[in-house]
Amino acid sequence: MGLSTVVTGIGELVTNEPAVGYGPLGLVQDAALVVDDGRVVWVGPSASAPDADRRVDVGGRAVLPGFVDSHAHLVFAGDRAAEFEARMTGTPYDGGGIASTVAATRAASDDELRAGLARLVAEMRAQGTTTVEVKSGYGLTVDDEARAVRLAREVTPETTFLGAHVVPPEYAGRVDAYVDLVTGPMLAACAPSARWIDVFCEPASPHAFDGDAARVVLEAGRAAGLDLRVHANQLSAGPGVRLAVELGAASADHCTHLTDADVDALAAGGTVATVLPGVEFSTRSPYPDARRLLDADVTVALATDCNPGSCFTSSMPFCVALAVREMGMTPAEAVRAATAGGAAALRRTDVGRLAVGTRADLAVLDAPSYRHLAYRPGVPLARALDV
Ligand SMILES: [Zn+2]
Numbered sequence: 001m002g003l004s005t006v007v008t009g010i011g012e013l014v015t016n017e018p019a020v021g022y023g024p025l026g027l028v029q030d031a032a033l034v035v036d037d038g039r040v041v042w043v044g045p046s047a048s049a050p051d052a053d054r055r056v057d058v059g060g061r062a063v064l065p066g067f068v069d070s071h072a073h074l075v076f077a078g079d080r081a082a083e084f085e086a087r088m089t090g091t092p093y094d095g096g097g098i099a100s101t102v103a104a105t106r107a108a109s110d111d112e113l114r115a116g117l118a119r120l121v122a123e124m125r126a127q128g129t130t131t132v133e134v135k136s137g138y139g140l141t142v143d144d145e146a147r148a149v150r151l152a153r154e155v156t157p158e159t160t161f162l163g164a165h166v167v168p169p170e171y172a173g174r175v176d177a178y179v180d181l182v183t184g185p186m187l188a189a190c191a192p193s194a195r196w197i198d199v200f201c202e203p204a205s206p207h208a209f210d211g212d213a214a215r216v217v218l219e220a221g222r223a224a225g226l227d228l229r230v231h232a233n234q235l236s237a238g239p240g241v242r243l244a245v246e247l248g249a250a251s252a253d254h255c256t257h258l259t260d261a262d263v264d265a266l267a268a269g270g271t272v273a274t275v276l277p278g279v280e281f282s283t284r285s286p287y288p289d290a291r292r293l294l295d296a297d298v299t300v301a302l303a304t305d306c307n308p309g310s311c312f313t314s315s316m317p318f319c320v321a322l323a324v325r326e327m328g329m330t331p332a333e334a335v336r337a338a339t340a341g342g343a344a345a346l347r348r349t350d351v352g353r354l355a356v357g358t359r360a361d362l363a364v365l366d367a368p369s370y371r372h373l374a375y376r377p378g379v380p381l382a383r384a385l386d387v
Pocket residue numbers: 071073231305307
């Protein structure tokens with residue numbers, strides 16, 4: 001056992017444990033929490049907190065589980081600010097700009113990629129994110145994809161092989177040959193460093209993969225021991241969501257264009273619907289209808305999709321504010337989706353909630369309540385708390 005720490009002066013504690021506090025967020029007012037060896041060992045009212053080796057008083061601030069950002073693309077080089085500007089003046093988004101990031105990423109050194117990744121992970125942590133999933137997908141050769149998942153593994157256990165992000169320019173018009181590469185030597189090179197496999201399933205994009213190709217990719221990944229997640233229904237009501245549910249994927253991500261059958265499949269299956277409203281903000285597109293998903297009792301996660309093209313925000317608080325303002329979620333639903341929802345999308349029970357035995361991953365707000373995340377958009381209230 002290391003030194004134990006009691007965190008006191010918590011004005012409002014979000015535990016996400018209805019058995020610990022009240023409401024769906026499991027709220028405890030005037031709370032304390034004891035941490036030992038990186039784990040929570042006690043949670044409850046301040047007045048009955050046990051002694052510990054150290055004491056940290058947060059002065060009435062709100063504390064919540066650190067955000068779980070279950071969808072991010074952080075291994076890349078280059079900048080697409082000009083593409084963003086063009087989009088804001090009318091050029092539609094179709095995923096084609098990814099090729100420019102691929103070229104810059106292939107040309108970058110390991111240390112350049114490592115430095116960019118570290119900068120973004122630190123940026124996230126400074127905004128309250130304590131778990132992040134990181135995808136490959138800007139290398140698209142055997143060596144470049146293997147390098148990306150290896151670098152990602154240096155910063156997180158939640159690493160995703162996304163060789164099937166887009167068809168690279170050298171395979172234009174030869175999707176089947178590229179899928180053979182992805183499911184053959186590329187998968188073999190990436191699987192040792194990856195927990196997950198993902199595919200951009202989008203028949204409406206000339207750069208992405210249709211349902212048949214996506215199925216081949218996902219089944220190959222599963223056979224190699226990886227668990228599944230899918231970029232699904234971002235640009236059209238394609239087959240991605242139903243494929244994700246059918247194959248038992250942990251998460252179907254985007255869910256922007258959904259049919260009633262898609263919603264029914266998500267409600268009946270075990271796949272989390274991850275919404276990424278920063279993408280719709282940054283591509284000036286219609287938002288997903290998160291209210292419809294919640295009303296159908298689908299488990300919803302909220303993530304950034306931080307990437308250099310369609311959404312270059314690393315801020316979970318910004319996504320919480322968008323979810324409330326633009327997708328009909330209550331502040332409590334948005335905070336739960338950004339913490340417990342993200343954990344569900346990564347099939348983790350040790351993060352996204354605060355109870356005896358969970359990781360002591362804490363976010364503290366310079367505010368008295370979680371509601372301020374949506375009430376004060378754009379204000380840097382949240383940070384990870386080191387204990
Ligand atoms: Zn993505």
